[in-house]
Amino acid sequence: MIKRSIILILISFFSFAEDFKSWEAKFTFNHHRFGNFDMERDFKMKSSNKASSSFILRPLLIFEYSQTSNFQIEDSEVFSLVTEVTNNVPGVNPSYFKVRFKNNSATSKELNLNIKRDKKILDQLGSDLQMRVNAKNGIKDFKLLVIDNDEGDVVERNYETLGTKLIKTNFGQYECIEISATSMDGGRIVYFISPDLDFMIVKSFVELKNGKVNTLMLKERPKFLAK
DSSP: OHHHHHHHHHHHHHHHHHOOOEEEEEEEEEETTTEEEEEEEEEEEOSSSEEEEEEEEOSSTTOOEEEEEEEEEETTEEEEEEEEEEEOSTTOSSSEEEEEEETTEEEETTTTEEEEOSSOEEOHHHHHHHHHHHHHTTOOEEEEEEEETTTTEEEEEEEEEEEEEEEEETTEEEEEEEEEEEOSSSOEEEEEEEGGGTTEEEEEEEEOTTSOEEEEEEOSOOEEEOO
16 A cells, blocks of 8 residues: 555656646747847647647748657656658758657658667757756756757767756846756757746757857747646
């Protein structure tokens, strides 16, 4: 009886940890060379264990860089199911691709990709969600395998919690959890996650291998959606 009670408590904890709110938000993306662009992002809890996330960035009205991903969540583990990326900016090939994830593998016809690893592979938005879940559960340091949208390959990122930092936004200041993500061949990504805003990533920046920095910043208060 006692053992069963402990199991029920653990299940209750994990359900709470994964029960994020759905939201829509507007960000400003600052490219080191081309300046500022508006980005729209959303996150939707479809059920207790299914979620989706997407973003869209339009450098010009006729161009689009977007991603839409679907996930399954089990015992605080996020699993990417499928992700679709559109990038019709001139010079990018392919301009569209889909990646499917199953049994620690990632496959894509458009990328000619068929990769299998000894642990789960996530897409970029799935790794963001896993990081939020881990932050909410107090997990400070961890590793994730993530599909690189630019290279069409899998990279291992090492995530390290650096502490907390006060981040100023257009609608107030928020104490955020600062997390650094590094990989062997890529630049460093730093995330700032706000517990007061349902563990959203309110700011992030990428330190590129050439020393340049791209920044993403929450532009206005997110719109949390009723379930």
